[in-house]
Amino acid sequence: MAARPALLLLLLLMAAAAPDPAHGSQGDREPLYRECLSRCERQNCSGAALRNFRARQPLYMGLTGWTCRDECQYECMWLTVRLYQQGGHRVPQFHGKEPASALASFLNGLASLVMLLRYRAAVPPAAPTYPTCVAFAWARRLPHVWKCAAAVLLLQALALLELLDFPPLLWVLDAHALWHIGTIPLNVLFYSFLMDDSLYLLKANSDLFKVD
Incomplete structure (x- = not known):
């Protein structure tokens, strides 16, 4: 019996090590992009070239x-996009570094921080933290429970955006960025x-x- 946890751990480690690295979008698998990325890394990401990159960064x-x-991924992504456009081909989605994703991530964190501060300001320290679940709240028919249910359901619905794979709208808003943007107001609702x-x-x- 004592050997079973060790055997299970070994199997989990083997399963984790077995798969090849995954590439989330079609653009990541394009031969043109992968060749550009490989060449860029060979030329710029080792030795004196890497030191020069860090000095200029x-x-x-x-x-x-x-x-x-x-940097290589970013440059090769746009190089591939330009070549596809010139050839009249459909531009695939890349893992990318779209600025909207970064901005939306920041706004998401900011919304959470602001609502956390508002929560601490509105709720006295004496208030108990609830050890209950959503089912208990529904059973009590509390009028504010819909906010929790709506936040959970909307979050699951927004997760469907991660399954989509399309080039960013206006080269800024991709599915991942839209997911981040959609989760910003959920902080307000949940808090x-x-x-x-x-x-x-x-x-x-x-x-x-x-x-009493």
Whole structure:
């Protein structure tokens, strides 16, 4: 019996190591793009060329973790896009570095931070955290529960955008960026539920103490 966890762990490690690296979009698999990426990395991402890249790289790009490979991916993506356009071919979607995705990610985090601060300002520290689930809330028919249910359902619906694979609209808004943008207002909806629920539980506890 003692050997079973070790055997299971070994099987999991073997399963994780077996698959080849996955490429999420068609553009990543295009021979033209892959050849460009391989050539760019050979020429620019090792030895003196890599040191030169790091010396010329703006500070903000280094702080965000932008690497030589990222630069090659970005340049080769646009090179492939231009060649496909010139040939009259449909432009595939790439993993890309669309600025809208980065901006939407920042706004998503900002919305979460703002609503967390509002939650802390609106709800007294004495309010209990609820150890309940959505089913309990539905059973009590609390008027604010719809916010939690809506946030969960909308989040699942937005996840369908990750299954789409299309070139970015106006070369900025791809499916991943739209997913990030769609999740921004969900922070407001979900934290509104947290505030309502915490205040409800606080009032329920206060009423209970009054009865006692």
